[in-house]
Amino acid sequence: MKHPFSNRADPDPRSTPWEIISLMVATDVKPVLEIAARFVLLAIFCISAAIWLDMALAVYWLLVYMLAETVNIAFLATRRAPASRAEEWLATGLNFVTTLWFATLPVYLWQFESQVLKFAAVSLLAGMVIYSVTRYSGLRRIVIWDGLLISAIALYFGYDLARHAEGTVTMALSMLFSVLLVAYFLISLQENLAAQRALKQAEKRHVQAQKMEAVGQLTGGIAHDFNNLLTVMIGNLDLYQEVSDPSEKDMLADEARQAALRAATLTSQLLAFSHKARLDPRPVNPARLLENFTAMTTRVLPDSVTLQLELADPPQSVTVDVHQLENALLNLVINARDAMEDNGIVTIGLDRIQTRHAREFGGVRLPPGVYARISVTDTGPGIAPEDLGTVTEPFFTTKQVGKGSGLGLSMAKGFVEQSGGALELTSTPGQGATFAFWLPSQTPEADDQEGACP
Known part of the structure; x- marks a missing residue:
């Protein structure tokens, strides 16, 4: 049986560490407004819970989360190409730690009997689902981790509901619904990965087509210019053999020489364009x-x-x-x-x-x-x-x-x-x-x- 996160939806396995870190920078550093909104909303929730619900632990959780997220963002923002494999593993490791710590909040809130806190726990879990599906579609390692973690939390919520349910039917339905939701989440995540993979391959094909078009234009231009120069040289050399006037021979030879010099200049320009010119700095x-x-x-x-x-x-x-x-x-x-x-x-x-x-x-x-x-x-x-x-x-x-x-x-x-x-x-x-x-x-x-x- 094929794993739901199979290579069919993976990014290119030959991706360099810098390509992977660049994707993480695009998802965890550049959306400044979203990051600020997340911090503000979590701060409001945790401070409110500490004041009105007497949950001082929420403030400590917030401080640790903000510290972990700050370290994660600072590390990614200071990376420069080309990154090393160790930097790639450290970046994903920091992401794992931050995500794992975030997941402790909905699990902790679920323990309370308050319906408000249970709703908050489900809302946080829903936020993790949306974040995972929309943000990390190009990073297989992080997608697998997030998918397994979210699935485990969702199944735990379903099991806890079933455990406290009144009657066997209610218990069975609670477990069934949670399993179906997890299955739907994994299938949606897989399909999103496949779509992102297809989009990435389409972009690569488009870039390759543009490269081939550029190569065609380049070779066509070179062939046209060299053909003109060769026509001048061959024509003047053919006439050189037919004429007898020394002055006319000199003129034809000079024109052929000038065409050859222009060909040499064209070659020099091509070498400079291709960054292969011999420089003497x-x-x-x-x-x-x-x-x-x-x-x-x-x-x-x-x-x-x-x-x-x-x-x-x-x-x-x-x-x-x-x-x-x-x-x-x-x-x-x-x-x-x-x-x-x-x-x-x-x-x-x-x-x-x-x-x-x-x-x-x-x-x-x-x-x-x-x-x-x-x-x-x-x-x-x-x-x-x-x-x-x-x-x-x-x-x-x-x-x-x-x-x-x-x-x-x-x-x-x-x-x-x-x-x-x-x-x-x-x-x-x-x-x-x-x-x-x-x-x-x-x-x-x-x-x-x-x-x-x-």
């Missing part, structure tokens, strides 16, 4: 690097585009691949130039930011620390709100055909993430856009010890 002075970059880039921009540099409390050093950083910045500057249609102001900024809390940009979580923020801001039309989440995807471009591969921003994002940082994007339609690299920097103390880097 070394400590550099970011202010000096940007001064040289700005002076060099000004000469290749049209006179109608103003390039300016703003340094605000720049960090002393940052460890980064200089060549890749300059390529990424050049991509941002060219995008800004094209967005402004060769008329406007591009501002390259640098400032030092010290964060005391984790920050998240585009799904990348940066821990607290000191960062060099290198930004490129333009005065163009900005980015449409519906495009903010897709502009860094590969081959996304608003340029005309042949004007760009659509890999510039994805390459920049891949480079900065491979360097341990993140890409921040902010834009207001009609007021331009800002792309900023957050790169880990040295602490001020380390900067003072090492000095400025060349």
Whole structure:
């Protein structure tokens, strides 16, 4: 016979400790309003029972429960990925202890002859049933524990009613009703688990479908771009064999070489996008690097585009691949130039930011620390709100055909993430856009010890 909590309704048995703890955080930490309401209602009930029913023990029970729940919530709230298996077992253990202590209250209240207290005991048990069915559907270990504990309490209530019943028929009906209720609870819990399992599998299939769609778009874009480049190279080489004019041969060979170089650049961008580029990070002075970059880039921009540099409390050093950083910045500057249609102001900024809390940009979580923020801001039309989440995807471009591969921003994002940082994007339609690299920097103390880097 299959156990009512069989693996058919389990979460993936290969779930990592962090995935399990994340589910517990979502159920025991994030619903702040529900947790506060629970504490308040229990406090009102226990204090009322101590005052009007002379049940001083209710206050002691409340204090122990709040202490256990506080420890449980504090432990979960301070966990960080990746969690260990020991942390997973400790988290579930704290949950078990808290649930077991909570269950002692309805059992204790059931001992009294007062109908009010018996009603309170049944209400608390009903609350445990609802909590178990709706909150812990993804945690098999906790569901089994809660299901067995609730079933045992319900059967005990039914047995106690039957024991004090008048007549055999009443006794049999009391036991039958309690058993049927427990059976219904277990079946409902199993079906809810199965539904949650099916939902989770559907979500996984949806995510997999999205991944395959992205892979299809990526390979299609690569094939299209490489096909264009190969067509140029093969066409020019075929013509090279047919023409006799040396100057025309040189022109054809140069065009073929330029196409090959663009293919090499495309390969480099793909490596950066996939976080597989070969980086040569070394400590550099970011202010000096940007001064040289700005002076060099000004000469290749049209006179109608103003390039300016703003340094605000720049960090002393940052460890980064200089060549890749300059390529990424050049991509941002060219995008800004094209967005402004060769008329406007591009501002390259640098400032030092010290964060005391984790920050998240585009799904990348940066821990607290000191960062060099290198930004490129333009005065163009900005980015449409519906495009903010897709502009860094590969081959996304608003340029005309042949004007760009659509890999510039994805390459920049891949480079900065491979360097341990993140890409921040902010834009207001009609007021331009800002792309900023957050790169880990040295602490001020380390900067003072090492000095400025060349």
